[in-house]
């Protein structure tokens with residue numbers, strides 16, 4: 263289990279040392295003596311407990327707590343205060359989301375016990391939320407048992423090797439589970455790198471065929487004759503180069519599943535053969551007249567929506583309907599931003615483990631950048647980024663902005679664009695007028711809100727405190743729709 267991290271904010275050197283001593287050994291402890299030091303740390307690192315004094319030179323502990331609710335919604339906030347101060351802060355306790363107040367002088371045993379109980383109770387409520395979601399995700403029987411003794415750091419859900427938290431993925435995986443237990447063909451569509459093959463494997467693992475073979479054929483890579491012979495087999499001498507009999511993939515996978523990747527690329531002649539196979543359930547190896555029954559479930563995948571190809575006459579309508587016994591559409595990563603943190607952590611940990619490196623976590627400002635990137639290569643692109651970051655990090659080091667690839671490092675931190683000090687900085691540095699700077703920031707805030715809300719104007723308008731008409735005017739004024747559409751289709755960055 264990851265060691266919990268406690269941030270102690272205490273201006274007096276002696277008192278800070280005493281508090282640090284109280285937790286040393288059992289927890290990771292970081293100390294800060296000013297509000298600024300503490301805020302800077304909270305900007306980049308995820309902490310489990312914030313233990314703070316009521317006053318420091320530059321800020322009050324209550325303000326620090328209230329601020330930290332945005333960056334650290336799950337942290338346990340504990341205030342250490344004098345008895346006489348408690349009277350005056352009653353009103354602010356809710357705003358600051360304080361879990362507990364400790365009176366000075368505190369006793370180390372009582373303080374340690376309280377922190378332990380607070381972390382336990384947080385873990386219980388996380389687990390409760392996690393189980394609720396899991397229950398909602400599916401009432402089908404899980405083939406992976408939930409181990410309730412394990413902490414659930416971000417309550418991610420899993421379907422075989424797929425990891426996610428977002429509603430759209432929950433819906434797709436739930437449908438996939440329902441499809442898996444039938445024996446119908448399944449069509450999986452989604453942009454490159456969205457996890458189509460992983461989902462196909464999950465469907466196989468969840469079906470009654472799980473103990474038999476799962477074989478993969480990439481249909482885009484082979485000329486027609488070779489593809490036919492790969493799948494259906496051939497007799498020795500059936501064509502030039504057929505120097506021996508070959509058992510096709512379909513008969514080889516008898517009782518199991520065959521995954522046909524890039525199905526949109528196959529020729530009209532192959533489409534006819536495949537349709538016949540799906541209808542009859544038998545194969546006729548090239549060069550023979552003998553047919554052979556084989557019981558195979560077909561899962562097909564495509565990067566391009568087949569429906570469009572059917573409309574344009576490039577793909578047979580009857581085959582399309584055969585293949586989509588169940589149709590599963592995997593959303594692009596930018597349409598499920600909530601999945602990015604859990605995927606980033608999962609992929610970083612998986613790679614770190616494989617090369618024997620320990621990575622304690624990912625800095626929050628890195629996460630913010632990951633969340634606004636467009637990810638045209640979807641989860642595969644994120645996987646490459648995380649591998650690169652882990653490879654650059656030292657053993658035991660947090661993944662921070664210095665490990666980001668250039669493409670991501672140039673993204674402005676979405677949070678810093680919203681705070682006033684950054685506005686001041688940019689005003690001073692760029693020589694722009696106040697009006698220009700304010701407009702630039704306004705444009706960023708509006709575009710980020712639109713991305714976050716997937717272009718749902720009502721939600722963004724509510725979030726930004728604008729009327730719908732007001733929002734439409736701003737979109738027009740800053741040319742946002744145009745810029746974003748272009749950025750997406752060209753695979754570029756989000757608007758600046």
Ligand SMILES: Nc1ncnc2c1ncn2[C@@H]1O[C@H](COP(=O)(O)OP(=O)(O)OP(=O)(O)O)[C@@H](O)[C@H]1O
Pocket residue numbers: 423424425426452453454455456457458459460461565605608641642645
């Ligand atoms: N939800 C997920 N959880 C964990 N890993 C994922 C997830 N989705 C994708 N991946 C990982 O991302 C990579 C790409 O996934 P996959 O090969 O299944 O995508 P694909 O849609 O088949 O891509 P392509 O269209 O390019 O063939 C794989 O390494 C896979 O393990």
Ligand SMILES: [Mg+2]
Pocket residue numbers: 458459523
């Ligand atoms: Mg694939």
